[in-house]
Amino acid sequence: xxxxxxxxxxxxxxxxxxxxxxxxxxxxxxxxxxxxxxxxxxxxxxxxxxxxxxxxxxxxxxxxxxxxxxxxxxxxxxxxxxxxxxxxxxxxxxxxxxxxxxxxxxxxxxxxxxxxxxxxxxxxxxxxxxxxxxxxxxxxxxxxxxxxxxxxxxxxxxxxxxxxxxxxxxxxxxxxxxxxxxxxxxxxxxxxxxxxxxxxxxxxxxxxxxxxxxxxxxxxxxxxxxxxxxxxxxxxxxxxxxxxxxxxxxxxxxxxxxxxxxxxxxxxxxxxxxxxxxxxxxxx
Amino acid sequence: xxxxxxxxxxxxxxxxxxxxxxxxxxxxxxxxxxxxxxxxxxxxxxxxxxxxxxxxxxxxxxxxxxxxxxxxxxxxxxxxxxxxxxxxxxxxxxxxxxxxxxxxxxxxxxxxxxxxxxxxxxxxxxxxxxxxxxxxxxxxxxxxxxxxxxxxxxxxxxxxxxxxxxxxxxxxxxxxxxxxxxxxxxxxxxxxxxxxxxxxxxxxxxxxxxxxxxxxxxxxxxxxxxxxxxxxxxxxxxxxxxxxxxxxxxxxxxxxxxxxxxxxxxxxxxxxxxxxxxxxxxxxxxxxxxxxxxxxxxxxxxxxxxxxxxxxxxxxxxxxxxxxxxxxxxxxxxxxxxxxxxxxxxxxxxxxxxxxxxxxxxxxxxxxxxxxxxxxxxxxxxxxxxxxxxxxxxxxxxxxxxxxxxxxxxxxxxxxxxxxxxxxxxxxxxxxxxxxxxxxxxxxxxxxxxxxxxxxxxxxxxxxxxxxxxxxxxxxxxxxxxx
Numbered sequence: 001x002x003x004x005x006x007x008x009x010x011x012x013x014x015x016x017x018x019x020x021x022x023x024x025x026x027x028x029x030x031x032x033x034x035x036x037x038x039x040x041x042x043x044x045x046x047x048x049x050x051x052x053x054x055x056x057x058x059x060x061x062x063x064x065x066x067x068x069x070x071x072x073x074x075x076x077x078x079x080x081x082x083x084x085x086x087x088x089x090x091x092x093x094x095x096x097x098x099x100x101x102x103x104x105x106x107x108x109x110x111x112x113x114x115x116x117x118x119x120x121x122x123x124x125x126x127x128x129x130x131x132x133x134x135x136x137x138x139x140x141x142x143x144x145x146x147x148x149x150x151x152x153x154x155x156x157x158x159x160x161x162x163x164x165x166x167x168x169x170x171x172x173x174x175x176x177x178x179x180x181x182x183x184x185x186x187x188x189x190x191x192x193x194x195x196x197x198x199x200x201x202x203x204x205x206x207x208x209x210x211x212x213x214x215x216x217x218x219x220x221x222x223x224x225x226x227x228x229x230x231x232x233x234x235x236x237x238x239x240x241x242x243x244x245x246x247x248x249x250x251x252x253x254x255x256x257x258x259x260x261x262x263x264x265x266x267x268x269x270x271x272x273x274x275x276x277x278x279x280x281x282x283x284x
Numbered sequence: 285x286x287x288x289x290x291x292x293x294x295x296x297x298x299x300x301x302x303x304x305x306x307x308x309x310x311x312x313x314x315x316x317x318x319x320x321x322x323x324x325x326x327x328x329x330x331x332x333x334x335x336x337x338x339x340x341x342x343x344x345x346x347x348x349x350x351x352x353x354x355x356x357x358x359x360x361x362x363x364x365x366x367x368x369x370x371x372x373x374x375x376x377x378x379x380x381x382x383x384x385x386x387x388x389x390x391x392x393x394x395x396x397x398x399x400x401x402x403x404x405x406x407x408x409x410x411x412x413x414x415x416x417x418x419x420x421x422x423x424x425x426x427x428x429x430x431x432x433x434x435x436x437x438x439x440x441x442x443x444x445x446x447x448x449x450x451x452x453x454x455x456x457x458x459x460x461x462x463x464x465x466x467x468x469x470x471x472x473x474x475x476x477x478x479x480x481x482x483x484x485x486x487x488x489x490x491x492x493x494x495x496x497x498x499x500x501x502x503x504x505x506x507x508x509x510x511x512x513x514x515x516x517x518x519x520x521x522x523x524x525x526x527x528x529x530x531x532x533x534x535x536x537x538x539x540x541x542x543x544x545x546x547x548x549x550x551x552x553x554x555x556x557x558x559x560x561x562x563x564x565x566x567x568x569x570x571x572x573x574x575x576x577x578x579x580x581x582x583x584x585x586x587x588x589x590x591x592x593x594x595x596x597x598x599x600x601x602x603x604x605x606x607x608x609x610x611x612x613x614x615x616x617x618x619x620x621x622x623x624x625x626x627x628x629x630x631x632x633x634x635x636x637x638x639x640x641x642x643x644x645x646x647x648x649x650x651x652x653x654x655x656x657x658x659x660x661x662x663x664x665x666x667x668x669x670x671x672x673x674x675x676x677x678x679x680x681x682x683x684x685x686x687x688x689x690x691x692x693x694x695x696x697x698x699x700x701x702x703x704x705x706x707x708x709x710x711x712x713x714x715x716x717x718x719x720x721x722x723x724x725x726x727x728x729x730x731x732x733x734x735x736x737x738x739x740x741x742x743x744x745x746x747x748x749x750x751x752x753x754x755x756x757x758x759x760x761x762x763x764x765x766x767x
Contacts, residue, residue: 023511037468043560043569044468069569084468086505216560216570219466219507220692221476221532222552226543233536233543238693252543255645259545263571270566 001081005058010140013065014108015074016050021085022057024049030119031093031210031242034059035218037084038072045069046215046237048112048187049088050141059085062111062140068267089218090241093208097124099182102174103149104130104167104196106188110140112210113187118148120185126150128174128181132167132192136160167192168199181205186245190254197245209245211236214259228252302404303332310625314595317480317563320622321385321410326366329414333362335399336406343396344408349742350449352376354393354408361411370419371426373412378452379445379491379741381420382474384413385483387738388616420490427497431458436755439464439522441508441695444472445737446528446728448492449744450751451500457752461499462522464506469559472530473729474737476559477551479589481596482619485558509695514702514724524723524751527710528744531689531729537581541639542685546573546647550582550590550686557593575682578602579650581636582686583613586734588623590684595626602628603678607635607655607668633657633668637675639683649677689734699724709733713763717747722762725751 006018024034028049035044045067051060065071076082093116101120105113110131121127129149133139134157146152153170154162163170167188174181184207186196193209200207213225213236225236230247234240306322307313313320324332336358344354352373360369373380389409397405419425436459440447443465451461469475471488496502508514508529517525534549536542553572556562560570578594580587583606591602604623606613609632613620624630633655640649654674657666691708703711703720710719710726717725727743729735753759 023506027511041561041564041568043571084505086466086468086507087510089507089510216552216555217467217476217532219510219532219694221534222555223534223536223549224552226536228543233538235533238533252645256543256545258645259573260571263565267566267569267571 001083002085003081004076004078005056007076007078010062011138013074014138014140015063015065016111017061017063017073018053018056018058019061019082019085020057021059021087022054024085024087025052025054025057025059028052028059028088029092030095030115032088032090033218033241034061034085034087034089035215036061036069036073036082036086038069038076039083042072042083043069044084044086044216044218046089046212046218048210048212048241049115050111051115051118059087062108062114064108067264068271071268072271086218090237091239093119093185093210093242095119095123100126100128100180102128102130102171102181102184104132104171104184104186104188105145106132106167106186106192107134107138108140109186109188109192109210110145113185114141114144114148116185116187116210117145121148128153128179130155130167130170132156132170132188134158166195168195171196171199175203183208184245185210190250190257193245193248194250197248197250201246207245208242209248210241211243211248211253212241213253213256227256299403300331300335302335302407303328303410305407305410310622310627313481314592314626317596319484320481323417324410324414326364326414326418329361329366329411330364332407332411333358336362337399339398343398344393344406347393347396349392349738350377350745352393352412357415358406358408358411361415366415366418367422367424367426369415370424373415374428376745377741378449378495379737380412381416381487382445382483382491383738383741384409384411384416385487386478386736388736390617392738420487425494428456430456430498433460434458434755436460436523437462437521438751438755439517439525440528441514441525442466442472442528442530442728442730443470443492443502443504444528444530444728444740445474446740446744446747447472447526448495449741450526450528450725450727450748452495452498453745453748454751455495455498455500457748459752459755460501462501462503464508464512465502465504466507466529467559468504470502470504472528476555477586477589479554479558479593481592482589507694509698514695514699514721518723524725524755526717526744526747526751527695527719527724527726527730528728528740529692529695529730531734532692533690533708534685535688535690536685537636537687539636539638541641541647544639544641544647545645546575546641546681547639547683547685548573550580550586550684551689553590553684554586554593557597563597572597573682575599576601577680578682578684579636579678579680580604580684580686582606582688583608583615584686584688585615585619587684587686588615588619588628590686591628592623592626594682594684595628599682603631603680604628605631605634605636605650605652605678607633608665609633609657612665631678635668635670636683640677647681647683649679650683651675651677689729691730691733695730707733715746716750717743718750718762723754
């Protein structure tokens with residue numbers, strides 16, 4: 001059993017959770033993920049490790065309530081336990097002193113780019129970070145990103161904070177002002193990662209993206225997470241989750257992520273109905 | 285000599301036929317996940333057991349990868365000593381209720397049965413299942429004697445058939461054993477792969493509980509190679525390590541359209557249904573596609589399992605597509621027969637060339653080519669040869685790829701000094717399971733590639749013997765160690 005030691009709301013439907021998992025805390029590296037299973041009938045979902053405290057033996061996950069499992073997880077309290085937390089899985093992000101790097105986080109992806117930015121800094125890089133969200137209140141871990149970056153740039157789609165536009169607009173600004181960018185890391189929604197890759201391709205900047213595909217076991221056994229990279233089928237769980245963004249077939253990834261759309265909605269409805277019944281029962 | 289002059293033979297007892305297995309009728313079972321064969325009743329088991337002629341030099345024992353004393357346990361059944369029969373089985377096989385169900389007896393113990401020369405062989409598998417079920421259902425399971433502690437610690441990686449065998453064997457010899465399992469449930473392929481209707485999960489759980497009751501510690505959700513490495517385990521004080529991580533990396537065909545929605549590896553399809561209980565969705569959270577027209581590629585047991593699972597999940601039509609003929613199918617005859625009875629269609633001498641999808645990325649059809657059989661190939665089976673110009677389409681919304689599994693790379697990649705072959709399988713000595721890394725043994729599918737439960741158990745048994753010799757200092761040699 002994996003005990004929750006802290007659980008906070010960072011933004012609407014975005015939560016920051018600390019879980020006791022000492023072995024994972026000790027061995028995890030930037031870019032790796034865990035598979036989480038809440039209880040007996042739960043599914044296994046992949047979540048990127050946002051950080052770890054080896055002394056406390058805890059790992060940090062930043063997640064968004066988008067499906068039944070994450071909504072259910074959102075209701076858990078400090079002291080509650082998760083049935084399973086498995087990891088650290090996936091290959092760590094390839095890190096070295098590249099020179100100047102740009103770490104780009106979109107929405108919930110900011111929580112996932114944070115450990116990469118930290119590791120880039122530690123490896124001696126000059127780190128520019130770009131963080132984007134739909135609107136001001138969805139911006140997360142800004143202070144931590146600022147602390148680990150030589151410069152932090154912020155954008156919102158609606159202009160409610162920082163640059164009015166997309167993260168790619170800020171990336172273009174960096175290029176235009178003459179910065180020599182040696183590598184870009186991007187994590188976020190698929191359209192954002194695709195846009196970043198289209199921009200960096202123009203300037204021939206090597207770009208790593210971290211993919212969140214559908215997984216069942218997360219250890220290479222099922223192949224649900226397969227993606228096409230450079231014309232070849234790869235498994236995100238064991239070959240990734242980081243890939244050369246210029247080689248990823250984003251169209252296919254987008255389609256594959258929709259595979260269970262209808263059933264995911266059903267699962268949410270079924271769960272909400274169940275929650276309502278529970279509430280009624282507790283009221284009467 | 286004519287019939288008339290022939291001396292009269294002594295009156296012979298009428299020959300008792302091999303007792304049939306009572307089964308759920310196909311028209312019912314295709315809609316449920318309950319086990320297909322019901323098992324023998326005690327009386328039927330006794331009748332079947334009396335068919336064994338108790339050979340002095342029993343060939344069946346040689347045919348068994350774990351060398352069960354088959355005549356002895358059958359004799360006990362004939363004497364109605366059912367619990368004793370189960371205990372006899374357990375001397376050589378920690379998992380008899382499982383082997384009685386999923387072993388290919390027709391290729392092992394029963395194929396060499398002397399009774400089978402002139403008639404049908406003794407139903408050894410069904411008797412094994414009967415004895416094990418009797419013991420469990422009557423709560424007569426007795427714990428064997430455990431040798432005094434040797435003070436040695438053994439780590440077993442993988443809680444499948446090979447790992448459970450090694451754990452069971454070594455704990456009895458007095459070593460402390462810990463099993464590390466990557467998934468959240470123990471049993472390996474027995475829980476994620478083989479469906480309920482062929483191997484009820486309660487039986488797997490009972491067998492795992494038995495191994496645990498011997499004192500084996502089981503740690504789930506621990507991926508060796510990631511959560512900890514093999515070297516971490518040595519550093520933690522383990523004296524010997526057995527690696528049995530299985531064949532967990534599905535092969536795909538490498539044809540266009542394979543990443544369309546609706547294409548699954550058999551591993552994924554079966555794991556969703558078996559391990560994650562997707563058949564209970566939305567009570568269980570894990571979804572599985574609601575397929576109507578399903579094509580399963582492959583002719584092995586896993587293909588049959590996937591096809592029959594699809595049927596039970598509500599598919600209207602399920603077709604097995606196989607490039608050779610019926611005769612070359614690696615699946616057990618019984619499984620092919622069960623699948624046919626349930627209405628699964630077989631398109632043999634057929635192989636897909638591409639999977640066709642719609643604009644939204646969902647499968648709509650599969651283009652296939654007809655094949656014919658040529659000369660035997662390296663495997664001894666006749667080689668399938670495509671017939672050009674015979675392309676045709678099969679309409680389907682789901683394609684389940686069941687053409688085998690490669691070796692999972694997680695542990696070997698994270699273990700310096702552990703040699704693998706060019707397919708990624710761990711190199712291990714044939715008779716001992718010793719790998720290139722001192723103190724590390726391996727066995728089961730991670731060594732020989734996807735095979736059977738009993739072969740994995742046989743490898744486990746051999747490795748356990750070698751590990752015991754090593755741990756007691758009787759044989760600490762390590763011939764093939766890497767520098």
